[in-house]
Amino acid sequence: MLIYEHSAEGRKGAPQAPRQKAPLTGIPAHLLRPESAALPQVSELQAVRHYTRLSQQNFSIDTQFYPLGSCTMKYNPRVCHTLAMLPGFSGIHPLSPATQQQGFLACMAELQLMLAEITGMAAFSLAPMAGAQGEFAGVAMIKTYHQARGDAMRREMLIPDAAHGTNPASSVMCGFSVKEIPTLANGDVDIDALTAAVGPQTAGLMLTNPSTLGVFERNIESIAKIVHDAGGLLYYDGANLNAILGKTRPGDMGFDVIHTNLHKTFSTPHGGGGPGSGAVGVAKRLQAFLPLPVVTKDKDTYRYLTEVDCPQSIGRLSAFMGNPGVLLRAYIYMRLLGAEGMERVAEFATLNANYMQAEAKRRGFDLGIDNRRASHEFIITLKQVAKTCHVSAMDFAKRLLDMGFHAPTTYFPMLIAECLLIEPTETESKEVLDAFMAALEQILHEAHTRPQLLKEAPQTLPVKRLDEVKAARQLDLRYK
Amino acid sequence: MLIYEHSAEGRKGAPQAPRQKAPLTGIPAHLLRPESAALPQVSELQAVRHYTRLSQQNFSIDTQFYPLGSCTMKYNPRVCHTLAMLPGFSGIHPLSPATQQQGFLACMAELQLMLAEITGMAAFSLAPMAGAQGEFAGVAMIKTYHQARGDAMRREMLIPDAAHGTNPASSVMCGFSVKEIPTLANGDVDIDALTAAVGPQTAGLMLTNPSTLGVFERNIESIAKIVHDAGGLLYYDGANLNAILGKTRPGDMGFDVIHTNLHKTFSTPHGGGGPGSGAVGVAKRLQAFLPLPVVTKDKDTYRYLTEVDCPQSIGRLSAFMGNPGVLLRAYIYMRLLGAEGMERVAEFATLNANYMQAEAKRRGFDLGIDNRRASHEFIITLKQVAKTCHVSAMDFAKRLLDMGFHAPTTYFPMLIAECLLIEPTETESKEVLDAFMAALEQILHEAHTRPQLLKEAPQTLPVKRLDEVKAARQLDLRYK
Amino acid sequence: MPFIPHTEQEIADMLEAIGVAEIENLFDEIPDSLRAGSLNAIPEGLTEMEVSRLLHQRARQNSTALCFIGAGAYEHHIPAAVWELCARGEFYTAYTPYQAEASQGTLQIIYEYQSMMTALTAMDVSNASMYDGASALAEAVLMAVRADKRIRSGGGAAKAGKVASNPPARILMPTNLHPVYRKVTHTIVHGQQIELIDVPFDRQTGSTDLAQLEACAGETMSAVVIGQPNFFGQLEDVDAITDWAHKNNMLVIAVVNPLLLSVLKPPGQWGETGADIVCGDGQPLGAPLAAGGPYFGFLCCRQALLRQLPGRIVGRTEDLDGNPGFVLTLQAREQHIRRSRATSNICTNQGLMVVAATIHMAILGAQGLENTAAACYANSHELATRLSALEGVRLVFNSPYFHEFVLQFEQPVAAILTALAARGILGGVDISRDYPSLGQALLVCATEMRSAEDIAAYVAALQAVLGQALEGEYPLC
Amino acid sequence: MPFIPHTEQEIADMLEAIGVAEIENLFDEIPDSLRAGSLNAIPEGLTEMEVSRLLHQRARQNSTALCFIGAGAYEHHIPAAVWELCARGEFYTAYTPYQAEASQGTLQIIYEYQSMMTALTAMDVSNASMYDGASALAEAVLMAVRADKRIRSGGGAAKAGKVASNPPARILMPTNLHPVYRKVTHTIVHGQQIELIDVPFDRQTGSTDLAQLEACAGETMSAVVIGQPNFFGQLEDVDAITDWAHKNNMLVIAVVNPLLLSVLKPPGQWGETGADIVCGDGQPLGAPLAAGGPYFGFLCCRQALLRQLPGRIVGRTEDLDGNPGFVLTLQAREQHIRRSRATSNICTNQGLMVVAATIHMAILGAQGLENTAAACYANSHELATRLSALEGVRLVFNSPYFHEFVLQFEQPVAAILTALAARGILGGVDISRDYPSLGQALLVCATEMRSAEDIAAYVAALQAVLGQALEGEYPLC
Ligand SMILES: Cc1ncc(COP(=O)(O)O)c(C=O)c1O
């Protein structure tokens, strides 16, 4: 039932708003709203009950194992939320003088430094509001860099075919054309193809490492050399940073620009679709181009750098300062972990993924890429089962929901047919991993014996399988 | 699954506690614990997931209609919680000097005054921690009053048979014996029996008005006269105060002592079994006996009254000040409502109950007491259906759970066979009341056509009907 | 209408269904003479915004000074997850779990709580909570008396009103128990003719004086109460007292701090056979100070005393399909069934605080509790050493204490505390009036929350305060 | 190990299953040359207690002065229930609702949000949010350009890289729009060769100058942007501008404050046929100020532009049994399907803020929003009247404004603000540098949160400040 269906005309008196409507004398009638907006009219109890019950219809980390590959669905420590919501932070007006927000700015300055250290970059801007905006900012910096050197012909961005969709989309938003680089069956970039592709038109290469195939790009040093030799820059998509925290640093691999998804690696909650943060880091030669604002310290006082300080900046990406509430949560998380805690993240995320990969193989699943170390995630391909039993990876996913697990990422990366991309994260226990693997094995068995169980799944959720085709064909996008 | 079943030996390092265990040098070995307590060893994620999922196994006001008679399960405004949890309140040490808690004490002083005004009593103490402790305090004050007057023979407390079990139990804890007074079929106290029962041994009479039968005691003035003439005092059990807020006042009816359940009438949440508050109010002649602490104002400063100020007090009931967090929530609620809002509480609680009563009758149910106004609650008796269809009030209750409603109170008051005591409260909408009545009617129909549906209910909850007899026979009271 | 969802149309429809013209008619059974007038002392309703502003103001009027007060309520770190979970509507707005199938969340938590409390105390059973530590002690005393066959013909407080002629039951209560606990116990039990007999403490150690106890050997006492640590923070020789009591046909009632039980010998292991009843305040397990509550009382006992245990108890059972589930059990002890013959009048208890304590213990685990308790020990000892090194300050007792200790001054403690408060330090509790024999005595506590800087700040402030004249800063009465 | 649940035994078992001796071996594909050294700039881990202490300290270092700043972020009362519900783990810790059946909570809320936003704006469709108001404006500009058949051969930003030789698309951007919105739009769109053409405002009214617009009549412009109210808080003649734009083959992009839409004419009703694209910042609907975010951008449009709309969209559909349910739909617009030819690169958006806004609107309803908006209006007018009555202060514009207004001073605004801050007043935003033609100009706002006393405090403080010498208090640069 929609909140609108609990509404009754004439219900009123929310105790949250001023009791009376002050007169709007002086506004010409033709600028005023002729009748009230059609919003629901419900009591606070009705609203609380409705949204509490809706919440219960979600899977979430706090209720289920959520091994969504590429998304790093780790535990979000509660203290990050309660501290970030302290009135001393939640009450700051973004345009209040810097002197009035020194406590907040101190956190941001330290966060910039910590991110630079863990990634091996020279400087960071916290401005981008999600990974994709970080990519935009990074690619725009690459563009501005070439332009600033008078190197205006570099119009092409190289992107491996395994890359996330945001990589090509971001490049195009910056005015680049995109050239895809193929990936070998072992998961590494095809170096020959890359060598053939680079040239004076090459602005740069965008790479995720470990890649979206769940393996570490072993030739990263050669790749960096090829691109750099051709005059291009290297962009690091930080979505998979969780796998290497404290173990190896993108800056040391040769990357010039990087975005980090704080809502993945640094545990800020995903909120059912954001807010996130795609903080960007750069090597020295790109520092002047960082998006604004950036926090700096003059003597004992923190303040934001502006266009006056940074005339070469690519500019601003939001009205104020990105998503400070998210940044605070990441800051708190990093302080809780410390250097030693970060290294543990990579170790146990990797241990969990490799354990599941070994178990998957043992239980008869085909791996997307065989005979390699998994990074923090790995891929199962159901191509064979699909052919034999006429069930799809999507059917597997839906059946998992019935067993109380969120499904892994399906059909991404696109290179591997009928794939499940599985990322357990470091915060899950062996108990959970074993239960999940047992469920997967049971479903494999069901696929052979009772495939309709998969096709008709889910059966235990608030709704059964939803008709996506109908949704797109007979558009119903709002309550009427 | 129990939290213990998620435990693994050797899991450790809660980031919430000091990292190391400091040495306990100087404590003799025989005073120390030889081995760690058998508590579960889980990660924060495991705990959060476990308890989040357990929470989802509860019915609650925030998720379901909860018409539990005598319990006043109204909406608990969320702002009462967020404000009561402000660090400025939650951080106060109870033994810090009064000068350090003036903001808190100001709220308490005003709460005392507001409760006195709405009940018509001379003074209040906020000390009792639930209704039953309020009863204990009130009855103890009656005892002390008689003793202070040298009237030591008054050893008997009169209590109508419809009364809540806490009334007789509280009287006995104070050293009284209990005499039951019968109730007439129309719900009023049997005046003749009362007249016959009073005497020089009468310490007082405990009454709930409106009574637990859901009707207003019309002869309250005569009753008060009879008891007072015999030298006894009148005790008001305030569990049903919601019905008369702002409409009539116990003090004006002649009551000498009263407790109010702030966790009912004044909307502090019940928390799955408390904490509550049973603040007690008294007429002038009992003021000296109020339990401590009581808040007072000297010039501009608030402070607690102590034994030095109140040598005749019955004493203290808790180590500090009752349940301040509960008291704060009640205070905030009362300030939100104001005088006009309180009167509306009684009006709409009564409207809802009478509407449901009329609907129940129209839909073929037998009323516990017919042809009277319901107060804020009313009774259905299923005696006839039980006889005809061999289903019980409990079966009705369980079937209601399947339909998404919490059950009304069953088998209380004991006077009325196979009864459901239904209290909707003022915060529920007609939409909800109609849905509930339709469900009741459907169950009545099912009782005649498919009684097994009732007997096997519930079917849709985390567990099916639980075996209470087995629980009591084969005691399993902790994880071993 | 704030919080009331009715529209004009719905009101009209409902009145029509009832068959009255207006809401006022529904109150026509109330005699006119009793109708209330206007409620002048109740201010007009506020909007949520207005009430928020008011309460924020009030919150700011309470101090945020550094707290070195203990005496039964302790400032501990509470993991953020605890109250984030407790405040979930499904816990926060449920009633007592009368409909078991619709209350498995609350019921299972209570079962887990009972498991954890019995583990901490090493006792057989726990109930689902009492109001607080002080009232739990009173109930423990009532249990002991009911269990004492020499006093009463049979269990049940029900007889109380009728046995006034019996000899009064007696309980040995050391004076080094929390003074308010002793007062509360008196308030609650004296209606049932129970006498609380003082036992003095040893002036050197602050602990219960075994010689004094020995004077009561052979007398008919239902129980002896032991606090571990006692009100002064001093440790008692619990084994010796327990064995002495049992030898003399008395039960042992332990009053303990549940956090410290993570490192101190649990009452179930005291002496040869352990304590019989264990109670205390659960505040150190997840309850914020909050001006005194809500906290909760815990109450555990040996299996033999189970039927005397007041309050709710949850048991594990099975559903129709044989799956495990939880219910309230042994309800025949309770007032809603047994009425005047119940073990107690308690009904609503402190459920939500039990949820908090359970989650708190689950998150910290035994190791977290141990590290916390040990940090309290270390901080208090550090503070005691440094304070008592100051001129004019001495530690009163000479035997082991845990996280509270008593200091003695030459100047009036009340004046010292006022001067400290002006420097942002809540220095402890003045116990001079409760214990005149100790002179100008101050009870001080430093939990794990007090950092090295906090401790240094106290030392510096006290040094400054003692160095100046204190005349007239505080009325001495 | 904080947040890591593995026991030594489990680690051993897992390594054995993998077939390696130690965890380190799992990293053996990383070239040795690339292994990281120690991370010196990252401090040691803190316990939760330590981190709480630190963050409380940091929180106290931010001011709690009375806030009269607006300029795109407004201090409004947020019902307590909003964040109590948003913070529930099921909302807070879910991912984007890719598995629809396991995400009906989030999906239904987005559908309700789309319904409410289209109701407020009187538009046909809404997406599920953009990052913020400024980036939403940039996306609106991109939409308008993609929709402009005169500029591009066909939809899809994909072509951007290849059409460098096309004539640049142009958009009319009044200078009375938020200066940072204009900057952000430039940052985001200029890579696609889109030109933003300034339109000056009328010096008397602060509103868009129709005469200046008329100068562009006949030129190929993809759209004109209108702020209602504009950055100065002044109201625009939206009907006239909308009709002018449509007559001249331009789309109309409205930038609006969603709270004020409860009382101002909705963009869907501007002029004869309404605006085409509506965007703005959702902050006034339930987001705390929080140093600048997270807030969220909203983006609505007419049905005809639906396929150009970036971001997520939720549709209602049916399940196998024919029961209603919700899914992400029209995903072929998005980057994860369309990649380089997507409408935008946006992926993660501001989901939780949408949950907050939906609950906020549900609780307040139209009436609550209207009363709030009207209170902002009343407070700002009261404040403007009283401030501009002071010597040396004048209101710059002479036509209707809503809840922000511009004052002009003879003394430097920067110095005045510093002096006010010292008196606990955040007096507004100095816009002198962005708008030199306005002289020493200050943008001031008073929402419903500012009580009569607050307003009086500002007036008194400003009076005091203006009465004193201000030399050198603030560097003027
Ligand atoms: C590999 C990869 N790159 C980029 C992104 C985009 O990040 P965001 O969703 O924060 O914009 C994602 C996240 O979905 C991703 O998995």
Ligand SMILES: Cc1ncc(COP(=O)(O)O)c(C=O)c1O
């Ligand atoms: C009529 C009546 N009296 C007394 C009580 C006891 O109140 P409490 O549970 O707060 O102790 C109740 C509540 O259950 C009640 O309904």
